[in-house]
Amino acid sequence: MAYNKDILGIIEQFDSIVIYRHVHSDYDAYGSQLGLKHLLIANYPAKEIYAVGDEDIVNPEFLEKMDTVNEDTIKNSLAILVDISNAARVEDDSYKLCKESIRIDHHPYTETLCDHEIIDTDASSASQLVVELAKDSNWLINEKAAEYLYAGISTDTLKMTIDKVDKRLFEDLAYLYGTKIDTNMVNRMIYDLTVDLFSTETKVRNKIIFDEDAAYVTFNTKELEEYGLDYRNAKDMVNIMGNIKGINKYAMFVQTDDGKYNVSLRSHSIPIVQIAEKYGGGGHPLASGISSINESDITDIVKMLKEAR
């Protein structure tokens, strides 16, 4: 997409910029946030650039620590929200205190969060949109930024296997590859499982319930403990159902400490986001989530998944 020249103008006006991501961050949230942070540091060395959010990051070996910013700085800063579809999913509410705000996102529009919104649902990932911002602004891409952005794009496209992988994405990747990226290292960092987790994944495969052209896995908190899984690892295992012939729609139900269940819904081609929306969730047409449902809702959701046409 062509970025409105005003966006670059706004970025240039501010001495400090705070970048926000969504709750339960995935690599696209981290990648777009930290990729943008390193692009801004490299291209505007005089500015103060901060990335904020929960310190409990998924892969501290690859990702980096979040910044702390005092309230006075926040009040004089530009907020940039990346990969965030709605207000409830912003990890840190302090963006509301910032002087001005920009959102860069690829989820379908649900509500306005910022003064300036760049929303492009044709993009594969928020990280791709950050690459395009760099391209349109003629920014230098440095290695750290490129690695983070590559991680965001690779994971949000399920290793380049979804329908958003198109000419535009390959052109953006070619631009990203203008700098050196150690893709082998990044792939090892983001995809390699520990032997324990790999073995657990094998057990989880046997837990999949197949029902017509749908498949799903449920985990209650007791089972999470038995399998030695934390909530995040269990959620990520939704992808093990993504390459089964004849299975077009699939779901992961993971119980949270309050006894409710978090839901991940996926589909290869038939939209399923309407099911998520019915329960207060949302996301993309083919990849969506619900923060909290009752155990008794699981049967209905599986039925709707099967019946989605």
Ligand code: AMP
């Ligand atoms: P997940 O299954 O949690 O990985 O989420 C899949 C997609 O749906 C991601 O793009 C999320 O940002 C989005 N999503 C997940 N949960 C929600 C929710 N409660 N409300 C809106 N979007 C969501």
